[in-house]
Amino acid sequence: MSMAREIYQQILIDHGRHPRNFHELEAPCCSQTGHNRLCGDILRVHVRVENEQVMACSFTGHGCAISMASASLLTEIVRGQTVETVSLLFADFHAALVDGAPFEITTPAHERLAIFLGVAEYPARVKCATLAWQTLMAILHNHASQDVAVSTE
Amino acid sequence: MTDVCISVSNARKADFPIYKKMSSAFSYLDNAATTHSPQVVIQAVSQYYEEVHSNPHSASHTLSERTTGQYYKARETVARFIAAPGPEQIIFCHSTTMAINMVAMSYLQPRIQAGDEILVTAMEHHANLLPWQQLAKRHQATLRVVPLTPTGEIDQEAYHQMLSTRTVFVALTHVSNVLGTINPVTSLVASAKSYGIPVLLDGAQAISHTPVDVTALGCDFYVFSGHKAYGPTGIGVLYASASAMEKMTPCIFGGGMIEAVSYTESSWLPNQVATFEPGTPNVSGAIGLAAALDYLTQIGWEAIVSHEQALLQYALSALDRVPQLQIYGRASDRVGVLSFTLADIHAHDITSLLNDQQVAVRGGHHCAMPLIHELGLVSVTRASLGVYNDEQDIDALVNGLHDICRVFQL
Numbered sequence: 084m085s086m087a088r089e090i091y092q093q094i095l096i097d098h099g100r101h102p103r104n105f106h107e108l109e110a111p112c113c114s115q116t117g118h119n120r121l122c123g124d125i126l127r128v129h130v131r132v133e134n135e136q137v138m139a140c141s142f143t144g145h146g147c148a149i150s151m152a153s154a155s156l157l158t159e160i161v162r163g164q165t166v167e168t169v170s171l172l173f174a175d176f177h178a179a180l181v182d183g184a185p186f187e188i189t190t191p192a193h194e195r196l197a198i199f200l201g202v203a204e205y206p207a208r209v210k211c212a213t214l215a216w217q218t219l220m221a222i223l224h225n226h227a228s229q230d231v232a233v234s235t236e
Numbered sequence: 237m238t239d240v241c242i243s244v245s246n247a248r249k250a251d252f253p254i255y256k257k258m259s260s261a262f263s264y265l266d267n268a269a270t271t272h273s274p275q276v277v278i279q280a281v282s283q284y285y286e287e288v289h290s291n292p293h294s295a296s297h298t299l300s301e302r303t304t305g306q307y308y309k310a311r312e313t314v315a316r317f318i319a320a321p322g323p324e325q326i327i328f329c330h331s332t333t334m335a336i337n338m339v340a341m342s343y344l345q346p347r348i349q350a351g352d353e354i355l356v357t358a359m360e361h362h363a364n365l366l367p368w369q370q371l372a373k374r375h376q377a378t379l380r381v382v383p384l385t386p387t388g389e390i391d392q393e394a395y396h397q398m399l400s401t402r403t404v405f406v407a408l409t410h411v412s413n414v415l416g417t418i419n420p421v422t423s424l425v426a427s428a429k430s431y432g433i434p435v436l437l438d439g440a441q442a443i444s445h446t447p448v449d450v451t452a453l454g455c456d457f458y459v460f461s462g463h464k465a466y467g468p469t470g471i472g473v474l475y476a477s478a479s480a481m482e483k484m485t486p487c488i489f490g491g492g493m494i495e496a497v498s499y500t501e502s503s504w505l506p507n508q509v510a511t512f513e514p515g516t517p518n519v520s521g522a523i524g525l526a527a528a529l530d531y532l533t534q535i536g537w538e539a540i541v542s543h544e545q546a547l548l549q550y551a552l553s554a555l556d557r558v559p560q561l562q563i564y565g566r567a568s569d570r571v572g573v574l575s576f577t578l579a580d581i582h583a584h585d586i587t588s589l590l591n592d593q594q595v596a597v598r599g600g601h602h603c604a605m606p607l608i609h610e611l612g613l614v615s616v617t618r619a620s621l622g623v624y625n626d627e628q629d630i631d632a633l634v635n636g637l638h639d640i641c642r643v644f645q646l
Contacts, residue, residue, distance in 0.1 A: 087592035091585070091643045100644070122584050122600060123614045145614065147582035148644075208588060 090201040091148065099148030104141040104158035112139070113225075117218030119210050122147065126154050128218040130161075137161045137169060140219070147211050153199060154215035160192045166223050172196070173216050180209045248624045251275060251531075255624070263595045263629035268413050268441060268573050268602075268620030271466045273528065280527035281468060281520045291516055293492050307519050310526035311509070317529040318439075318458060319449040320475050327474040327512045328522050332440040333363040335459035335474035336407070338512065339436055340367035341487035343457075343480065344405050350376035352404040355428075357382040357390050357419075358610060359412040362603040364438040368407055377404075381606075388415035388565035395424065399431055406435045410442035410458075414604045414618065415565025416573035418446060425455050434480060440464055444622070445544060445571040447537045456480035462521060466623075467528035471521030474512070481507050490514035532623075540623055547621055547630065548572040554634045560646055561637065564611055572621030575602070578637060579646050583615040586640060590617075593636040595629075 107114075108129035117126045124146035131139040140158040145151075161169045176196050179186035180203045188194050199212045249255045251274040255262065264272065284306065290299035292307045311323035320326060329335050344354070354368045358381050372379040380403075382395045390408075399406075406428040411418050421437055428435045436457035439448060443460040450458045457480060462471035476484065486493060486504055493514040495503045505511045532540065551574055555561055560579040578586060583599030590597055597619045601608045608616060619633055 087588045088639075088643060091589065096644055122582075123605075124582075147584045149585065205588060208584070211584065 087201075087205065090198070092198055095148060095152045095198055098152035098155040100151075102142070102151050102155035104155065105143065106141050107143055108139055108141050113222045115218050115222045115225075116144075117214045117221075119146070119150065119214050121207065121210065124150055124211070124214065126150060126215050126218060128154070128157075128215055128222065130219060130222055132166065132223070135166045137164050137166065142215060146214065149199070149202060149208055149211040150214050153212045156195055157215045157219060160195060161219065164192075169223065170220070173220055176216065177213060179203065180212060246626060248535075249626075252624055253278065259594060261594050261632065263625075263632040265619040265621065265625065265629060265633060266596045266598050267622035267625070268464070268618060269598055270463045270469070271444060271622050272624070273466055273468065273524070274531050276531050277467055277524045277527045281524040284520050284523045289520070292519055293510070303519055306523055307517065310522035313526035313529055314473055314522075317448075317533065318443075318473075318475060319451050321451060321478065324509060325475055325478060325481065327476060327509050328517055329472045329474055329513070330470055330518070331472040332438060332459050332461045332464075333472075335457075335472050336364055336436065336438065337367045338474055338487060339457050339459070339476075339484075340371050342484040342512065343434070343476075345371060345375075345487075346485050347483075348372075348375045348377055348404060351402065352377040353380050353398075353400070353402045354378070355380050355382060355395075355398055355403050355406045355433075357395075357408055358384045359388070359390070359415060359417065359604065359607055360407070360409055361413050361438065361440065362605070363440070364407050364409055364436075365606070368405070378402075384415075387567050388412065388417050389567045390417075390419055390424070392420070392424075396427060399427060399433065401431065403428075403431065403433050406433050407438070408435065409438040409440075410448070411439075411445065411571050411573075412565065412604075413441045413573065414575050414602050414607055414616070415567065416570040416575075417565055417567035418442070418569040418571060420569070421453060421455070425453050429454055441571065441573065444532060444540075446541065450475050450477075462525035462528065465525070465528055466531060467525035468521045471518050471525045473525075484512065486511050486514070488512075488514055492516075535623065543623065544572050544621055547625060547627065548574075550627055551619070551621070551630045551633075554630055555637075558634060558637050559641065564613075564616060572625075573618065574620065575616040575618045577613065577616055578640065579644070581640065581644055583617045585644075586617045586637075589640050589643065590633070590636045593632060593639065595632050595636045597633070 112129050112131040114129045126144040129141045140161050142154045178184035202208050202212045252272050254272045288302045290303040292304040295301045295304050311326045314326045315323045369379050383391045385391050425435045434456040437455045439460040444465040456477050458475040463469040493504050493511050562577050564575045587599035599617045600615050
């Protein structure tokens, strides 16, 4: 089977076409827009953080199957995790896709993200797989550095 | 008929070194973006570098003289190819984009006034939209956009209604890079000229698919790029009629264009091609482009058009059999540019999966964002044909699309 076709597995198609947590969050929450200028895709990530823990996460917008599936899985994976755990997971994911670093399956979350590893072969598509993650990290870092209480827009 | 089509184009592929590098199953269908170059073009460029390469215009030594001669000869070839009155109407520049910007700055900027109107169509590439949009903004002029019909053709009634004494410039694409439509430029130019309005035709998508006669068209400017006509990148052509060139003011300054220079003042040559080509030009690009145009001339328009039209019809009927596929642009007079959507699958998913099947197509807004948005879309996938394509390429595309339907469980 070819490389790209391998990426488009059942789970990716399923999440891409039937995204989970595909809605806005009720207040209080933080939201941020991620824009992939290459293709015009726009995703908006919504997250509620309490005591350095992600209590809820959702997204809205439109994108390709890879970006939609990545966002959908993200919303499931990060729920209940601490901001630190999410940051470490993203660091591993980003290093694997962008720098080609080995991706060790150390947690169930890592295992779920492994379906995107083939995307590293397609530099133009790496941003699709990381768009929602980059957007979430922007919120979490902003939130952490400014010590902002959860806010609505 | 079918057999002839395949054998002719297979022979054609042998002219293009890219097909020796890629596997025999490779289907290049991104010709509206960039066409590959035949061996004769690559050879002309490398021969120039191996045997001639020098600086034109100074001509202090043998190689410089030869460079000047070959550069001039390339200008003659271009003039002949588009039936311009002579090489003195052919300005070489980087690209179509550069050529249009030059016309906006050199021709229209010095004379545009507040309240004036510039006319473009809804199917313009960004290259033939932004220079006019920005010029209009800077001078409190109005950019008017001629709408399209549902089949993706210029609404000619609207066009005629929008032409008026306020119109100071008309900029039209000859062929749409998204819809494939060949616009009826002869009559569109004639209508504008009846008001005395200068017209620019963007020939980027037309130049390698349909014969162009700028003299018969009567347009003031005709522009195109080398890399969409089987030539090199970085070379473009700005044809300006003699009367239009007279009204141009240089917008880029430097060596090669001047008559006399002091620290405070300069005077430049009376309007001629050199006035608009300051700096050392892209000689190898011009030579490569001339070789590409000679290659097309050698094949002949009749063979090119009949081959591409037959393949286009084959592609249209094959694509129409793919479920949930919609083609955008149904003009009767068109080239082999096929933009489509497949169900609600994102264009970039389609291009990645087709790339895996060794089918090269482009996905995105194709530098025509307003048009794509007007179609209610974010992006489309585009397959575009060239002289070397054959039915096998179309079959590979269609098989790839059927496979995508399976992956996405349509």
